[in-house]
Amino acid sequence: MMFYIMYFIADNDGLNNMSGGPQLRTLLTMGTFIIGMFSVIFLFYTNSFLIKRRKKEFGLFNILGMEKKHISKVMLWESFFTAVISLVAGLLSGIIISKLMFLLLLNIVQFDVTLNYLVSMQSLIGTTILFIAIFVLTLLNNLRHIHLAKPIELLKGGQVGEKEPKTKWILVIVGIITLSIGYYIALVTESPLAAMSKFFTAVLLVIIGTYALFIAGTIALLKLLRKNKKFYYQTKHFIGVSGMIYRMKQNAVGLSNICILSTAVLVMLSTTVSLYIGMEDLLKNRFPKEIAVTVDNVSAEQTNTIESIIKDEAKKHDITIKDALFYRYLSFPVVQKGSSFIADRSSLNTPADLTMITLIPLNDYNQMEKRSVTLNEGEVLLFNFRGEQIEDKITLNETSLKVKEQIEDMTIDGKSSALIVDSIFLIVKDEMAMELFPAEELNKTNTKNLSFYYGFDAEGESNQEIALTKSLQKTLKDEGFEAFSEGAEESRESFFSLYGGLFFLGIFLGALFIMATVLIIFYKQISEGYDDKERFEIMQKVGLSKIEIKKAIKSQVLLVFFLPLVTAVVHIAFAFKVITKLLALLNLTNISLFAICTAGTILIFAVFYGIIYALTAREYYKIVS
Amino acid sequence: MTILEVNNVKKVYTTRFGGNHVQALSDVSFSVEEGEYVAIMGESGSGKTTLLNIVASLDKPTSGEVLLSGKSIVSIKDKEISAFRRNNLGFVFQDFNLLDTFSLQDNIFLPLVLSGKSYREMDSMLKPISTKLRITDILDKFPYEVSGGQKQRAAVARALITNPKLVLADEPTGALDSRASDDLLKIFSDINDEGQTILMVTHSTKAASHAKRVLFIKDGMVFHQLNKGSMTNEEMYQKISDTLNIIATGGGRNE
Numbered sequence: 001m002m003f004y005i006m007y008f009i010a011d012n013d014g015l016n017n018m019s020g021g022p023q024l025r026t027l028l029t030m031g032t033f034i035i036g037m038f039s040v041i042f043l044f045y046t047n048s049f050l051i052k053r054r055k056k057e058f059g060l061f062n063i064l065g066m067e068k069k070h071i072s073k074v075m076l077w078e079s080f081f082t083a084v085i086s087l088v089a090g091l092l093s094g095i096i097i098s099k100l101m102f103l104l105l106l107n108i109v110q111f112d113v114t115l116n117y118l119v120s121m122q123s124l125i126g127t128t129i130l131f132i133a134i135f136v137l138t139l140l141n142n143l144r145h146i147h148l149a150k151p152i153e154l155l156k157g158g159q160v161g162e163k164e165p166k167t168k169w170i171l172v173i174v175g176i177i178t179l180s181i182g183y184y185i186a187l188v189t190e191s192p193l194a195a196m197s198k199f200f201t202a203v204l205l206v207i208i209g210t211y212a213l214f215i216a217g218t219i220a221l222l223k224l225l226r227k228n229k230k231f232y233y234q235t236k237h238f239i240g241v242s243g244m245i246y247r248m249k250q251n252a253v254g255l256s257n258i259c260i261l262s263t264a265v266l267v268m269l270s271t272t273v274s275l276y277i278g279m280e281d282l283l284k285n286r287f288p289k290e291i292a293v294t295v296d297n298v299s300a301e302q303t304n305t306i307e308s309i310i311k312d313e314a315k316k317h318d319i320t321i322k323d324a325l326f327y328r329y330l331s332f333p334v335v336q337k338g339s340s341f342i343a344d345r346s347s348l349n350t351p352a353d354l355t356m357i358t359l360i361p362l363n364d365y366n367q368m369e370k371r372s373v374t375l376n377e378g379e380v381l382l383f384n385f386r387g388e389q390i391e392d393k394i395t396l397n398e399t400s401l402k403v404k405e406q407i408e409d410m411t412i413d414g415k416s417s418a419l420i421v422d423s424i425f426l427i428v429k430d431e432m433a434m435e436l437f438p439a440e441e442l443n444k445t446n447t448k449n450l451s452f453y454y455g456f457d458a459e460g461e462s463n464q465e466i467a468l469t470k471s472l473q474k475t476l477k478d479e480g481f482e483a484f485s486e487g488a489e490e491s492r493e494s495f496f497s498l499y500g501g502l503f504f505l506g507i508f509l510g511a512l513f514i515m516a517t518v519l520i521i522f523y524k525q526i527s528e529g530y531d532d533k534e535r536f537e538i539m540q541k542v543g544l545s546k547i548e549i550k551k552a553i554k555s556q557v558l559l560v561f562f563l564p565l566v567t568a569v570v571h572i573a574f575a576f577k578v579i580t581k582l583l584a585l586l587n588l589t590n591i592s593l594f595a596i597c598t599a600g601t602i603l604i605f606a607v608f609y610g611i612i613y614a615l616t617a618r619e620y621y622k623i624v625s
Numbered sequence: 626m627t628i629l630e631v632n633n634v635k636k637v638y639t640t641r642f643g644g645n646h647v648q649a650l651s652d653v654s655f656s657v658e659e660g661e662y663v664a665i666m667g668e669s670g671s672g673k674t675t676l677l678n679i680v681a682s683l684d685k686p687t688s689g690e691v692l693l694s695g696k697s698i699v700s701i702k703d704k705e706i707s708a709f710r711r712n713n714l715g716f717v718f719q720d721f722n723l724l725d726t727f728s729l730q731d732n733i734f735l736p737l738v739l740s741g742k743s744y745r746e747m748d749s750m751l752k753p754i755s756t757k758l759r760i761t762d763i764l765d766k767f768p769y770e771v772s773g774g775q776k777q778r779a780a781v782a783r784a785l786i787t788n789p790k791l792v793l794a795d796e797p798t799g800a801l802d803s804r805a806s807d808d809l810l811k812i813f814s815d816i817n818d819e820g821q822t823i824l825m826v827t828h829s830t831k832a833a834s835h836a837k838r839v840l841f842i843k844d845g846m847v848f849h850q851l852n853k854g855s856m857t858n859e860e861m862y863q864k865i866s867d868t869l870n871i872i873a874t875g876g877g878r879n880e
Contacts (some may be wrong), residue, residue, distance in 0.1 A: 229744040238738045242726040538722045541683065542736050542783070543711030545704065 031505045035512060040134055042516055047138040049523050051145060053530075058146055072143050079142075083135040090131075091124060101508075108276070108500045167223055171216035179209025183574045189581065196585070199578050206571060207260055214256035218248045218563075239539070239552045244559065247528065251560070254524060258517050259564035263571045265513040266601055270572075271579060272506030274590075274597035275499045281590050283495060287488035289325060289455030291469055296482040298328065298452040306481065310454060313475055317468040319460035327364035328450040331356055336422070340395040356423045357396070361430040361450070373427075375404060381427035383407040390424070396436060401426075458487075465489040514605065518612045525557060525616045529623035536624045553621055561613045569602060627695075628791055628822050629657040629680065634689035636675050636845075649675040650686070651845040657791070657824055662817040664836035665826045666865070668873075672845045673826045674795060680824065681714060681793050682706055694790060711736050715784030719796035721776045723768040729779040730764040736787050747786075754782050758812065774805030781812060785821070792816075794825040798832045810835045830869065834862040843872055 061071055182205030185198050222245045226232050232241060248255075275282070295306055307326070314321050334341040336355040365381070366372055373381065382403045384390055392403040410425065428436060458465050469487035476483035536549055544552075576598070580591050636650040649672045657663050667673045678684040680691060682698045691698050693713060701709055716722075723732045730751070737747045755761045758778045763771050768779075777797060784792050794813070798806040806829075814835055817823055825836060833839050835858060841849040849868055853861050 233734065233738050233742075233744045233747065235739050235741060238731070238735075242724075242731065246726050535724055535726065538724055539735070539739075540707070541681075541710075541716055541718075541722065543707050543739055545707030547704070548707070548739070 031509060034509060036130055038512065038516065039130075040137075042520075043134050044138060044141070045520065046523065047142070049527060051142050053527070055145075068147055071146055075139065075142055075146070079135055079139045083132065087128060087131055091127060094127070104504070108504050167220045168216040169220065171212045172220050175209045175212025175215075175217050177209075178205045179213060182206035182209055186574050186578045189578055196582060199582065202575075202578065206574075210259055210567065210571075211253070211256045214248075214259065214567075215252040218252060219245060222248065235548060236551060236555060239544075240555050240559070243532070243535070243552075243556055247556070247560065251524060251528075254520065255560065255564050258520060259567045259571075261513055261517050262564055262568040262605065265510050265517070266568060266572055266598070266605060267575065267579065268506045269510040269601040269605075270594065270598040271583065272499075272503045273601060274583070274594040275586065276503035277597065278590050278593050279495060279499055281593070282499075282586070283488050283492060287486070287491065289323070290458045290489065291465065291472070291485065291487040292453065292455040293472055293476070293483060293485040294454075295452045295476060295484075297449045298481070299449050300328070302481075303328065303452050305479075306452060306476065306483075307454065309475060309479065310456075310472060313468060313472050314458070317460065317464045317471070319458045319464055319468055322457040322459055324454065324456040325368060326452065326454040327360055327368050328452050329358050329360045329364075330450050331358035333357075334396070339391045339393060341397070341424075343397050354422075358423065358425045359432075359436055360425060360427050362427055363430050365427045369410065373405075375427075375429050377429070378402055379404045379429075381405050381407055383410045383425035383427070385423040385425060396426075399436065462489045510601075514608055518608065521561060522612060522616050522619075525560065525620050526623065529620040533624050549624065550621060553624060554617055557613065557617045557620055561609065561616070565606065565609055572598065572602070626659045627656050628659050628661075628693065629824065630690075630692040630695075631655050631676075631680065632690050632692070634676070634679060634686045634691065636672075636679065636684070637687045648845055650679075653689075653842070653845070653847055655840055655847055655850075657822060659822055660817070660820050662813070662823045662835070662837045663825070664833040664839045665824070665842060666828060666830075666833050666839055666869070667842035667848075668828065671842045673828075673842055676842065677793055677795050677824075677826045681716065682710055708740070711740055712787060713790045715787060715789035715792040717777070717780050717784050717792065717794040717797045719799035721768070721773075721780045721800070723776055723780060723783075725768055728765050728767055729760065729771070729775075732768070732779060733764075733783045733786055735783060740787075750786055751782075754785055757815075758782050772805070773801050774808055777801060777805070777809055778812070781809070781816075785816065790822065792821060792823045794823065794827075796827055796829075797825065798827065798829055806831070830862055830865050833865050834858050839865060841868060841872060848872065 058071055061074075062068065066074075182202045185202040185205070189198050189202075222241055225237070225241050226245070231237055293306075293310060298306065303326070311321065332343065334343050334355055334357050336353050341355065341357060362373065362375055362381075375381070378399075378401055380394075380401045380403055382390065382394070382405070384406065390403075390406075392406075394401050394403060407425075407427075426436075458468065460468075465487055466489050469485050469490045473483055473485040476485075536544075536553075540546075540549065576595075580594055583594060632654050634650055634653045636648075638647040638649055639645070653672075653676060665673055665676065675684065679686050680698075682691075682701065685699060698706075698709065723729070724735070727735065733751060733755075734747050737750070751764075752761075755764060758781060760775060760778050760782060763775055763779075768776055771779075777800075781797075784794075797813075798809055801809060810832055813823060813825070817837075823836075825832065827833055837853045839851045839853075839861075840847055841851075849872070851861075851864055851868060856864070
C-alpha cells in the first residue's frame with residue numbers, strides 16, 4: 001500500500017535532477033517537496049489505522065507473558081522488514097517508471113532533449129533517507145502507544161463504549177459564518193490583484209468552514225432529521241441516520257480532509273489543464289503582435305529612423321511585416337483612490353490600489369485607430385484595461401481632467417496583460433503627455449521623452465522570427481536607442497516549459513491525490529465494515545432481510561463517499577470566478593475553456609470515485625454479511 | 626393448539642473442507658402448546674443454541690422439520706424469512722443485542738420500523754409495554770447509559786412489541802446479577818400468565834424452575850422431560866437439580 005507514493009517520489013526526484021530549464025526545475029522541486037510532505041502524512045495515517053486493528057493482538061501477547069520490551073522488539077523487526085521491502089520495491093519501480101514519466105514530461109513540454117537517462121544517485125539517497133525517517137517516526141509513535149496502554153485496554157482496542165456525539169451549535173454557527181464569508185469574498189472580488197491576496201483568505205475561511213461544518217454541522221443536521229419522526233421512522237432512514245450520527249463523529253475530520261484534498265486536486269487539475277490547452281490563446285493575449293519593439297526616450301523625428309531600421313532588419317531575415325502598429329506613449333505607476341490618481345507612492349496602502357497609467361498622444365491614437373478625434377484643453381479619452389469602473393472626471397496629480405469618451409476597445413501592447421496591476425490608458429493632447437508625467441518620476445527613471453512602441457505580425461520561418469527579434473534589439477542598441485524587443489515565437493519555448501511543467505505537475509499531483517483520497521476512503525469504509533458487522537448481525541436477527549441490509553449499506557456508503565465530492569464541487573463552483581480572475585493574470589482569459597476543463601476534470605474525478613465506490617460497497621457488504 | 630412442532634430435527638456441521646462432521650443435533654422432537662412456558666436445559670455444547678437458532682429460522686436443519694402454527698419454517702423462501710421472523714417471533718438474547726446507536730425507544734421500535742409501521746401506531750403500541758416493563762422513564766436513554774437489567778427489559782419489550790406467536794429466549798439471565806435475574810424471570814412468568822408462549826434456552830436451574838415444562842438435552846437429543854404441574858418454584862428447582870445430577874454423573878442413555 002505504501003509502494004505507490006514511494007516510486008512516485010523516487011521518479012520525481014530522478015526527473016528533477018535532469019530536467020532542463022530552471023523554471024521547470026523549481027516547479028518540480030516544489031512538487032517533490034509537496035509529495036514528500038504528503039507521504040509523511042499519508043503513511044502516518046495508514047499506520048494509525050493498522051495499529052488500531054492490531055492492538056488486540058499486542059494485548060494478547062502482553063497477557064500471555066511478553067513484556068513490552070519484547071513487543072517493541074517484534075515491532076522493530078516488523079517495521080524494519082516492511083521498510084526494507086517497500087523501499088526496495090518502491091525504488092525499483094520508481095527507476096523504471098521514472099523513465100516513462102520523463103518521456104511524458106518531455107512530450108508535454110515539447111523539448112527536444114536527448115534522453116540521457118541514468119539512475120540518479122542523489123534522488124535514490126534522498127528518497128531512502130526520507131522514508132527511513134518516516135518509518136522510524138511511525139515506529140516510535142507505535143511504541144509510544146504500546147507503552148502507554150495497559151494490557152486490558154490493548155485487548156479491548158477500539159471497542160470502548162461510544163457516546164452519542166453532542167451537537168456543537170457554536171461550531172455549526174462558526175462554520176456557517178466562515179464558509180459564507182469565504183464564499184462572499186470569492187464572489188465579490190473583481191480586481192485580479194485583490195483576488196490574489198484575498199484568495200488565500202477565502203481559501204483559509206472555506207477550509208475552516210468545511211471542517212466546522214463536517215464536524216458539527218452534519219451531526220446537527222442528522223439530529224434534526226432524527227427529530228422529524230415521520231422521516232426518521234422509515235426502514236431506510238432509521239438505520240442510515242442513526243448509523244451516520246456515530247459515523248460522522250469518528251470520520252468528520254477524515255471526510256473534511258478528503259473534501260479539501262479533492263477540491264485542491266480539482267482546482268489544480270482544471271487550472272493547469274486549461275493553461276496548457278489555452279497556451280496558444282495565452283500567447284495571443286500576451287503578444288497581440290508577433291514581434292514588438294519598445295524604445296525609450298524617443299522624439300517624434302526619431303521614430304522614422306527606428307521604423308526604417310526595423311524594416312531593413314526584417315528584410316534581411318526574409319520576413320514580411322504585416323499589420324504594423326505603432327504609437328508613442330509614456331507610462332508610470334500611480335496610487336488610485338476612486339477617480340483620483342497620485343504619483344506619490346508613499347500613500348499606498350495595499351498593492352491592489354496600484355494602477356499603471358499610460359499616456360498616449362492624440363495624434364498617435366488617431367493614426368493608430370484611424371479616427372479623427374479632437375480634444376479640448378483638459379479633456380482626455382480613457383481606455384480602462386482591467387480595472388474598476390471609473391467616473392468621467394478624474395484627477396491626476398491635482399490636474400483635473402474631463403473624460404470625453406470611455407473607449408471600449410483598443411489594440412495595445414501585450415505587456416499590460418502581463419502586469420498584475422490594473423492599467424489605464426489616457427489619450428491626451430499631444431503636448432500634454434510630457435506635462436502630465438510626474439516630475440519626480442522624470443529623474444528617477446531618467447525619462448526625457450516619450451517611448452515608442454512598434455509591433456507587427458511577421459510572416460516567415462519561426463527560427464528566422466526568433467533571430468529577428470534578437471537582432472532588432474541589438475541593432476537598435478548599436479544605434480544608441482534604449483530598445484527592447486520581444487516576440488511570440490521566442491517566448492513560446494519558455495511558455496511551454498513553464499505551463500507544460502505546471503501541467504505535468506498538476507497531473508502528477510492530481511493522480512497522487514486521487515489515489516490517496518481513494519485509499520483513505522477505502523480503508524475507512526473497510527474498518528467501518530468491521531465495526532458495523534455486529535450491528536447488522538443484530539438487525540438481521542431482529543428481522544432485517546439481506547436485501548434491506550444491502551440497501552442500507554449502499555445508501556450509507558454512498559453518503560460517506562459523495563458528501564466530500566459534492567462539497568468539493570460546490571467549493572469549486574464558488575471559487576470559479578476568483579480562479580478565472582487569477583488566470584487572467586496569467587493571460588488566460590478564455591473562460592469557457594476553463595469551464596470546460598473544470599467540468600472535464602470533475603467528471604474524470606467522479607468516474608474514478610464511482611469505480612472505487614462500487615468496489616468499496618461490495619467489499620463492505622462482504623465483511624458485514 | 627400446538628404452536629411449535631419440532632420433528633426429528635438433525636443438524637450436522639461440516640468443516641470448511643468437508644473433512645470433519647460434527648453432529649450438533651442428532652434427533653430432536655418436541656412440541657410447544659399455545660400459552661406454554663418451556664425451558665430447554667443442557668450443558669455447554671449440548672446443542673441448545675443450535676436448536677434455538679433452527680427454531681428461530683436463523684439456521685437450517687440438515688434434516689427434519691419445524692412447524693410454527695402448522696407451517697413449515699424450513700421451506701420459507703429466503704426473501705420472506707426476515708419478514709416472517711419479524712412478525713411471528715420475538716427474541717431475547719443473553720447479551721441483549723441492543724444497538725448502541727439507537728436509544729432504547731428506537732431499539733424497541735426497530736422491528737416495527739422494519740415492517741414499515743407509522744410512528745403513531747408504534748407509539749401507541751409502546752406505551753402499555755413500557756409501563757408493564759417499567760422502562761417508561763429511560764426510553765430516551767442509550768443502551769450504554771442503563772444497567773444490564775434495564776437493557777434486558779428493553780430487549781424484552783422489543784421482543785414483545787410485535788405481538789409474536791412465540792418468544793424465544795437464549796440464556797436471558799446469563800449476563801444479569803441475581804436480583805435482575807429474579808426480576809426478569811418474574812416478568813417472563815407474568816407475560817406467560819397473560820398468554821404469551823415462551824421458549825427459553827438456559828443452563829441456569831433457577832431460570833428453568835420458573836418454566837412450566839423443562840426439556841433436557843444431551844448429546845443432541847431430548848434426554849428427559851419434567852412437568853411442573855402444581856409444584857412451587859422451589860420444588861421444581863430441587864427436581865431439576867436432581868435430574869441434572871443424574872445426567873452429569875453419567876445416567877447413561879437409558880431413558
